Amino acid sequence: MLKVKQWAWVFGLALLTQISFAQQKRSLTHADYDGWENLSSEKITKNGQFVGFQISPQDGDGRIEVFPFKNPTQKVIIPRGTSFNFSSDDQYAIGKITPQKDSIRVLKLRKKKADDIPKDSLFILNLTTRKVEKLPRVKSFAIPTEKGSWIAIHFEKELPKKDAPKDSIATNKTDSTAKIEKPKKTDGTKLLVRSLDGAKTWEFERVKSYSFTPNGDFLQYTLAEEEKADNAAVYLLNLSTGESKLVHEKMTTYSNLVFSPQSAKLAFIATDDSLKAKKPTHTLYIYDIKEGDLATQVEKSALKLENSRISPDGSLRFSEDESRLFFGVAKDYMDYAYESDTTILDEERVSLDIWGWQEAEIQPMQLKNKSQEERKTYLATLNLLDFSITQLGTPEVEHVMMENKITKDFALAWTDAPYRRSYSWDIQIGRDLYSVDFKTGTRTLIEKNASGSPRLSPEGKYAYWYDARDSSWVAYDLESKAKINLTKRISVPFYDEIHDSPSLPGSYGSEGWLVGDAAILINDRFDIWKIDPKNPTSAVSLTLGEGRKKQITFRREQLKADETSIDPKELLILSAFNELTKDNGFFTSTYEGKSAPKQVLMSAHRYLGIRKAQESNQVIVRRSTYRENPDIYLTDLTFKTLTKASNLNPQQAGIKWGSVELVSYLSNDGTPLQGLLFKPEGFDATKKYPMMVYFYERNSETLHNYRAPAPSRSTINIPYFVSNDYLVFVPDIKYDLGLPGPSAYDCIIPGVQAVIAKGGVDTENMAIQGQSWGGYQVAYLITRTNMFKAAGAGAPVVNMTSAYGGIRWGTGMSRMFQYEQTQSRIGGTLWEKPMYYLENSPLFTMDRVQTPVLIMHNDADGAVPWYQGIEMFMALKRLNKPAWLLQYNGEDHNLVQRKNAKDLSVRLSQFFDHYLKGAPAPLWMTEGLPAVEKGKTLKYELGN
Structure with a gap:
């Protein structure tokens, strides 16, 4: 046995090792962003036996990883893989x-032509043998969605052979003096x-578009027209026999090709007008696959709407019964005389x-x-039994809401035309x-x-929606023509309980209908209610009110796509x-509402993106x-074990x-609030750290969100600043109507x-940063406190x-609605509440500002006027106050171009390092960037 002194020696050695390891860690730099990975496109086969996902760095080459569910260590990695899917028979990726x-970058620097730049390839991974087949220069590919082990591969344009004459690649003459024809x-x-195993193959030239039937029995392909040749066409390939049959030919363009759900019919739109025609006329065709001929065609003259035409801009869809x-x-x-007057010059x-x-x-x-x-x-709709046409949408009522699967003989339609003029402010x-x-x-x-966005119940017995004006869910019985208030007599509210703007509060959504339209499931803030439209007073809380009692929000997981x-x-x-705690997890229950939900997993994590295999319980x-990065975990519906994959x-x-903790505090009016405090690695409360304060509405629910280091599109990157020994505090804000600025302060x-009371904050070195609505609050706060x-x-409104x-x-809308109804929260017009606009506008008290400010506002901002x-x-x-304005040319509200985001990240860190850490100021702050130097230097260099 070890003696006490020996144990002390071992413990001390371990502690020294930990300290040494901690000291070996480094801070994040701006160079780390490009290689930071994210995971996307996670998929599981229908049988649950294989899983795959894509991992991509922020800038660089990614990969696809595919592996057996039961053995995630047996991964097949496809370098630079993207856009993958599993075949419908679960045999291939x-x-x-x-x-x-x-x-690619090197070739672009050498000014290579587009044809000389490498193109995408295709991979086919056999999940059983783990063998990978690759095909070069692939433009696109498709596989059947429901069944069938087929693939269609569309290739890029072939390059001319190196030894061929520059102006040709082929000839149809045999003598040496023959004229060489250009392609x-x-x-x-x-x-x-081809079949995915390669046993069957067909090749077709000059293909422009293609698609499979859902069941994988047929493939349509469209041939593009050649120059000065009337040879565009649509063909149908029978994948069981290999026979390719002509469907239609000799039109200029074919578009909108779509198969019916049971693969019995093919519909498309075509025109024989020139591609340059300003007013082409289109015809609708329906091809009967079983009979092998065109069942019908619809010309412009058959339409019921006056002065109308068949449009290729509308989608084609079949009902489920075809x-x-x-x-x-x-x-x-329309013909406009002024437009078509050829005697007028363009400059006139x-x-x-x-x-x-x-x-x-x-x-x-x-x-x-x-x-x-x-x-x-x-x-419009064409009845394929009697070929009659019915016009459904019209200029008077233009919106017809179609379901994903059309199974009924009616639909909901709506118009807001009588009220549209008010939309700029309401x-x-x-x-x-x-x-x-x-x-x-x-x-x-x-x-x-009507207030709300109505939808149809699955069986079509009811239209239903959330009525914001009445703060209730309602249903409309389409047979009895009776409106039913579903939630009025339930004792809990169904409107957003923490809504704090002048607009009508929204709802917490619904979860769907039980089979036969027997009941609808509707959420309140915490619980789920089962409500029978025929007897709303018998409503049952499926979660027995446990959510509200324990402050847990329950929501149904939809496991069938x-x-x-x-x-x-x-x-x-x-x-x-x-x-309260921000813990997350899963419970199980039944649709009877007779027993409380049973906890199967609850932890201090965030769980997201749950996907279940279609034919098994694998999840x-x-x-x-x-x-913790948002990694993939494997489990089943019991959630008893989670395997990291x-x-x-x-x-x-x-x-x-570093780390993050939840901070609870009271606002100036006594309202309980929470915030997030991010602390550097090895935080020591006896030391003093500079602190950044960032805010935008409420963020405490994101406690367990992973935040990747990334270039700033507009706001500080929290991991970067925390890694570089800053505290970062993100408080929640609740607003009083008409007082957005004072509410932020309070x-x-x-x-x-x-946070200061908790210790560790260098109160002489604190800063604030925000973008858009957060940028407004930054501008307001520095007029109220030093x-x-x-x-x-960033993009601050300073003059309401x-x-x-x-x-x-960005939308062409007037900004009035924002001040009267939404985020700015004034709650009235400028002439109704002029003092509210003035008192909440920091521009009018800018003379009070003693704080150096870095502003970013871009000249293509589509949300907040650049002039703000x-x-x-x-x-x-x-006023002779230290201020800098960063204006990224051609950029919108938040930066889109990565090069600019990287630049902003550097300037944000240099600005705050200078003021909060005493680092030398960069030259762009001390000397500026004169117009004559624009594009020649970035002036990141630090001064003395």
Whole structure:
């Protein structure tokens, strides 16, 4: 046995080893971002025997990993694999292989032509033998969705042979003086169709598009037209016999090809007009696969809507019983004398926008939606039994809501046209709701000015929606024409209980209907209710109120991807989230509501992306914490054991990462709030750390979210700052209507004070940073307090009076609704509440600011007017306050281009390091970046 002194020596050695290892860890740098991996496209075979997923670095070459569910160590790794799927027979994994990014970059630096750049390849992995087959220069591929072991591979354009003459690759003459013919231009390329094992193959040239029937019995392929040749065509390949049959030919274009659900019919749209024609006429065709001939064709003259045409911009869809085909009809092309006047030069044509007060939508919104409006179609249906056409959508009621699977002879339709003019300031306008009969096109009014987004129950007995004006769920019995309030007599609220804006509160959603429309499942904040529309007073809480009692949010996990209604005999799997502790997990229950949910897994993690095998109980799920990557775990519906199957970012073990804890505190008005405190590795409360404070609405529920190091699109990257020995605090904010600025102050400052009281904060070196709504609050706070040594404000609104009447250029909408109803929370017009706009606008008190500010506002911002950032900067410049404005050219609200995000990350860290850590200021801060130096230097260099 070891003596006490020996134990002390062993313990001391272990402690020294841990300290030594900790000291070997390094801080994150901006160079770490590119190699940081994320996981996506996780899939499990229908039989549950194999799992696969894609792992990709932020910039670089990724991979696909495929392995047996029972032995995840036996992985087959496909370097640079992407876009993969399992075959419908669970025997193969198929996907693309992208070229090496470094090689592509080198070739681009050498100014190589597009044809000289490597193209994607295809891989076919045999899951049994683990052998991988590869095919080069692949444009796309497809496999049947339901059954059949087939693949269609569309190749890139073939390159001319190196030894062929420059202007040709073939000749049809035999003598030496024969004229060499150039290949005819065409959009089509080679298509290879084969069994996945390679036993059967067919090749077709000049293919433009292709697709399989759902059951894998047939494949259609369309041949592209050659230059000066009338030879475009549609063919059908019978995969059992290998026979390829002509369906139609000699049209200019074929489009919208779609098979019926049972693979009995093929529909498509075609035109013989020139590709350059401004007003082409299209025809709709239906091909009977069994009979082997065209069953019918629909010409423009057969349409019921006046001055209309068949449109290729509308999708084609069959009903599930294949008795109907739905297609799009558009208004006919109009002739405008001014447009077609060839005596007017282009430079003589007038270009202007006229804003009319009476129009439903303002001009910027019309311009934003112009291309969509030009392609607008109205739904029509063709009865394939008697070939009659019924117009369903019209300019008066244009929206017809079709289900994923069309099984009924009617649908819901709606219009908001009578209320659309108010949309610029009231985004919760109503809509007139109808049912529309497929046979006659007759519309029956359900409700005028309905609030909500109605849907049909699976059996079509009810229309149902959440009525925000009444804070209730309602159903409409389509047979008795009676409206039913489903939740009014239930004692708990079904509206968003923490809603804090001037708009009507939303709901917590519904979970679906039981078989036969017997009952609907509706969520309150915590629990799930089973409600029979025929007897709403008999509503039952499936979770017996345990959620509200224990502050746990229960939600049903939908495990069938194609589910239409819920079988009440099945086990009810519930996700669970504890609002107080933020623990997450799963419970089981039944649809009877007679017993409390049983906990099967609950832990201090976040679980997400649960996927169940279609034919077994095997399950894959991701799990994360702030320290744990969201890796894939294997389990079953008991959740008794979880086997880790991926290992993202092993390099993290050598990096100082830190931790996060939940902080509870009271706002200035006594409201209990929570926030997240991220602490550096080896945090010592007796030391003092600089602290960053970031905020945006509420974030405490993200306690167990993994946050990857990444270039900043607009906000500080928390892992980067924590790894570099900053504290980062993220407080929750609750708002009082009309007081967004004071509300932020009353929630953020007490939160900061609560963190200071815990110890370890260098109160002389604290900063705040936020973007958009957070950027506004940063601008407001620095007019109210000098407790922060530096501030970063991204896309801040500083003048609500000028922003109120502006445009959100990303949508073309007026900004009025934001101030009256949503995030800005003023709750009235500028002329109704002028003082609220003034008192919440930090621009008017910029003379109080003593805090250096780094502003980012980009000149293509589609959400917050760019001039808001300019107004803030110019005020501070005029007041001789330290301020910098970063304006990324052509960038939107948040940075899109990675190069710019990397640049912002560097400048954010340099700015805050200078003010909070005393690091030298970079040259861009001390010297600026004059226009004559733009694009020539970045000025990251630090001064003395």
